[in-house]
Amino acid sequence: MISAEEPVLAHNYHPLPVVVARAEGAWVEDVDGHRYLDLLAGYSALNFGHRHPALIEAAHRQLDRLTLTSRAFHNDRLAEFARRLVELTGYDMMLPMNTGAEAVESGIKLARKWAYDVKGVPADQATIVVAADNFHGRTTTIVSFSTDETARAGFGPFTPGFRIVPYNDLAALEAAIDETTAAVLIEPIQGEAGVLIPDDGYLTGVRELTRRAGCLFIADEIQSGLGRTGHTLAVGHEGVVPDAVLLGKALGGGIVPVSAVVGRREVLEVLRPGEHGSTFGGNPLAAAVGTAVVELLETGEFQSRATELGVVLREGLAGLVGRGVVGFRARGLWAGVDVDPALGTGREISERLMREGVLVKDTHGSTIRIAPPLCVTEEELRSALAALGRVLS
Known part of the structure; x- marks a missing residue:
């Protein structure tokens, strides 16, 4: 085989x-x-x-009813999934997508749109600060700010607008933030780099720096989130609340690809119809399985x-x-x-x-x-x- x-x-x-x-x-x-x-x-x-068993049962039930409508129409499963996911994570709204990379791309678009519409950054000048040795996905934009040459070599030209600083270095992060900074995008724990855990207080420091600078803190919890580290979200170890969190992988229960951006209303409401979307994002099958995943996590x-x-x-x-x-x-x-x-x-x-x-x-x-x-x-x-x-x- x-x-x-x-x-x-x-x-x-x-x-x-x-x-x-x-x-x-x-x-x-x-x-x-x-x-x-x-x-x-x-x-x-x-x-x-x-x-x-609970996830398989949820998928089977939904397969017998409805699998896809696209977001051209409403479906009867998405509202419950959205409500329960934001309640679980403590946020206001969610944006459903499919893969983790799509969640990251969505987070980048949200950060830039927020920078222009809310923060007032001049058009096409928004920057996002990221950490070296990151792993956020494989799309051409995402590998543009990777420091892994295996992921980058042969795939240029690369998307501009990113500043890379050492992970776990608050001084370097502070120096990289300026009036054009839309967001700081980091993993609370760097998985692909070898499960690198930052010093105690690093995530708290990131939150304080971004708050003072008037930019967003976006946490990529696609690997670290949904129970893996002992908290629903890994940022919970420091009691930190980012402006938005990227979720994926476990959200689909190992059955279907499901991802999401959860965040503050002020951030997610910058999107208007036609500005972003996905044919399969928020489909009824994904919503049914995602709801069952949330139910498992609600028990603790x-x-x-x-x-x-x-x-x-x-x-x-x-x-x-x-x-x-x-x-x-x-x-x-x-x-x-x-x-x-x-x-x-x-x-x-x-x-x-x-x-x-x-x-x-x-x-x-x-x-x-x-x-x-x-x-x-x-x-x-x-x-x-x-x-x-x-x-x-």
Whole structure:
């Protein structure tokens, strides 16, 4: 099956050599019947596990009724989804889209429109400040402000209007903000960079700087949000309230692509009919699944599981430091693990773990990411950590 993909599928990914045919909960099964514990969870798209019964039921019910109208008409599912999502996140309004990259693009457009209509920045002069080593998506505008040459090389010319500063550096951020700044766009935790967690007080500092400068603070919570770190939103660890938050991945429950921008009314109301949209954004199937996702998060169960099992994850990784692990960063059920380069690259470690029945994904160099579904059990998590210990030894 892998060989059959080669001549007909663009080679924009380098997957691990496993062909998944079935999945449930935290487990997947390949075409030969071998089972693997999934510690990637679709880069957080599967926060609730594979085929969560409540999400599957919601999708089945909606499939029998209505799947798409486009936004040319109203549908009977979108209002409830919007209401419950803004109540969950504490905002006024939401803009529904499909993919995470679309949410980021929407956030950029909103920030620029707000800068011109509300802040009074002269036409075509708005700037957005971003952080180095970011990952916000793959569109041409988004890679324009990436510092990853693999993502950028060969895709220019690039979109202007972005200023890049070091992550976790408030002084550099303050120096980059001026009267043209529409927004500061950052990830509360940088996932693709290796689960980089800023110093305590950094997010609070970003909020204060943007408030004083009269520009927006937009948080990209596409990977970090919706329970992954133990809070509904990762900014919640510092009690910070950005002007807008970008959501995706887990919002679709691992069933359909669903993303959204949630934010203050003053920000989202700058859009007028015809200025932005998406044929599939806010479709009834996505709204039904998204509503079921919000229902799961409203209970607080998954946030609590991420907090409690995050202790198990951190303790297990701490026990491997000096035994093949040279360092790690973890928050909730999310960790970036730096392996001794002498033991192999992140890709090689991932392949060895695959042979142990555990699926993870490398990022840069000898770093692997661990992000299990939030339904993983303590026993399963400890088993995976034991497998990592065997691979490193």
